[in-house]
Amino acid sequence: MEYGNHAHQLPTDLGAPAPVLRWRFRAMSATAIFAVLSGIDLLISHRFDYVLRGWLMGLMICLSFCIGGLALLMVQWVTGGKWGLLLRRPLEAMSRTLPLVFLMFLPIAIFAKRLYIWARVTDPQAALHAGLIDAMQAHAIAYKRPYLNVEGFWIRGVAYFIIFGIFVYFLNRWSLQRDFDTQHGNRFWQKRFENLSGPGLVVYSLVLTGMCVDWVMSLDPTWFSSMFGFMFIVSQGYAALALAILMVLALAQYEPIQSIFRVTEQHDLGKLLFAFVMLNIYMAFSQYLIIWSGNLPNEIRWYMDRITGGWGPIAGLDFLFHWVLPFFLLLSRDLKRNKRRLATVCCIMLFARFWDTWWLIAPNFSGDSRNLHFSFGMLQYIFVPAAMVALWMAYYFTTLRTRGLVALNDPHLPEILEPEHAHA
C-alpha cells in the first residue's frame, strides 16, 4: 500500500560523501586565486592598511561561521528538536574550525597599531596638537586607555578563544562518546549537554560582546552602543544558520544525510531562518532608532560616517539584501520547502553578511568615512575576505570528514528516519 510504513535505513558508512573532497579542492583553488589577486592589488595600491582592514572583515565573517555554529549547536542542545539532529554534525564541524580562526586573529593583534587608532596614538594630547586627531577622539582615547590598550587586547583576545575552545572541546568530545555509548541512557547525555549548553549560551553572549567591542566597535573609539553585541550575536546566528542550511541542502544529495533529510525539517529550518531575519532587523533598527531619537553628537556621527558621502546607497542596499529580499522570499511556504530556492535565499543572506560587515568596518577609517570612492585599496575588501572565507571553507570540509555526519544514539534518530508525517 502506498502509505505503508517505510522507515529509512541508515547506510553503514556515515562518513562525508566523496563530493566534499571536490568542494574542498574548489575552496582551496578560490583561496589561491583571491590571495594572488590580493597580492597584485597590494602591488598596485601600495596600501597594506587595506589588506589589514579586509583581513578584519574576513576574520569577523569566519568568526561568525565558527562561533555562530557553536552557538546554534548549544541552542539545539537546549531546545531539542529533530532539526537539531539534522544540523548537529555540520554545526560541530563549524565549531571545530576555531584553531583556524585563532590563527586569523593573530595578524590583527600583531598589526593592531596599523588598524586601531587607539593603539597607534600613544599620547593623545600630542596627537591632538599635531592635528592628527580631533578633541573628541583625544578625550575618548585617553579616557578609555585602561581598556583599550594593546596588552589588554592581546590578553582578552587569547582569553576569548580559550573560553570558546573549552565549549568546543567538550561539546564535540561528548557527542562522539555518545555515539558508541551503551552504559548511560539518553537522559544522562541530554542532561550533560544541557548543563553545558545553557550556561554556555550566557557565556557566549558575554564573550562575543567583548569580541565585537574589541575588534570592530573600537575602530572608532569615540563611539559606543549597548546594542552592538546583540547585533553581532543575532547576525552570527543569521550567517551560521544560512551556511548550515546551505551545507545540509548540498549534503542531502548524497548519503548519509539523504536518508535523514525530510521536507518537514527543511520547512522548520526555513522558519527558523525567517525568525533570524526578523530578529536581525529588529536589532539593527533598534540601535538606529535609539541613536536617531537621541540625536547626540557623540553617537550620531557613527551613522553619519556611514550614510553621507556616497555611503547612503550602500546602507540602503544593506537593508535590501539583509531584510527586504530574505523576508519577502521566506514568507512563501513553497519556497521554504523547495531545496533550490531555499539555497538561493541562503546565498543572498550570506552575501548580505559580507555587504554588512564591509559597511560596518570600512567607513571607520579617515579617507573612507563619509567619502565613498573607488581606490585599488578598497578592492581588498573583496579579495582578502574572499580568500579567507574560501580557506575557512576548505578547513571546514576537512573537519566535516573527520566523523560521521549522523549523530547516533539519539532518541530523535528513529523519528527522523520515519517517512514524513509519521505521527499521523
Added chain:
Amino acid sequence: MPVREGIYGLLAEFDTPTELVVAAKASYNAGYRRMDCYTPYPVEEAAEAMGFDEPKEKGVSRVCLLGGILGGLAMFTLESWISIWAYPLNIAGRGKFSWVAFIIPAYEWTILWAGLCAGFGMLALNRLPAPYHPLFNAPNFRNGATSDKFFLCLEADDPRFSMTDTRSLLESLHPVSVIEVEH
C-alpha cells in the same frame, strides 16, 4: 435562508487513516474537487491528497498577507498624515516626515492585522461557525467522526458528481459503508 433539499453528498466510512488517504487521492485523481475528509485527529496526508497544496487552496495565507500589508500601510499613512498635514510637528529639527519613528506602530499594525486576518479569515473561509452541517444527519458520522472512524465525503455540488458513478467509485475503495447524506 431557504431550506435546501436533496442530497448533500455521498459519505464513505473507513476504519483506518491509510484507507481514507488512498480513497481521497483516488477521488482527487478521478477529478473530484468538492470533497472533504473528516478524521478524529489531524491527518496531514489527507489534506495533501485533496490537493491542499495547490495555489487555489491558499486562501488563508493570501488573506493574512493582504491584512499585513494593508495594516502596515494604514498605520504608516495615518502617522504621515497626522505629522505632515493634520497636526504638523517638527520635533528636534528632524522634519515633519520622521519615518523612523513611524516604523514601530506601522510594524505593530502589520502584525496585528496579519494575525486578525489569519484567524478570522480561516474561520470565514471554513464557513465557521456552522451551527448546522448536513453530515450530522448521518448516524455513523455522529458517532464515529470524533472517536475512531475516518470519513470521506464527495459533495453533490461537484460537477462530476453522479449518484451511480460516484457511489461505484467509493465502493471500489473498500469502505465500511457508503451512504447518502441529505441536506
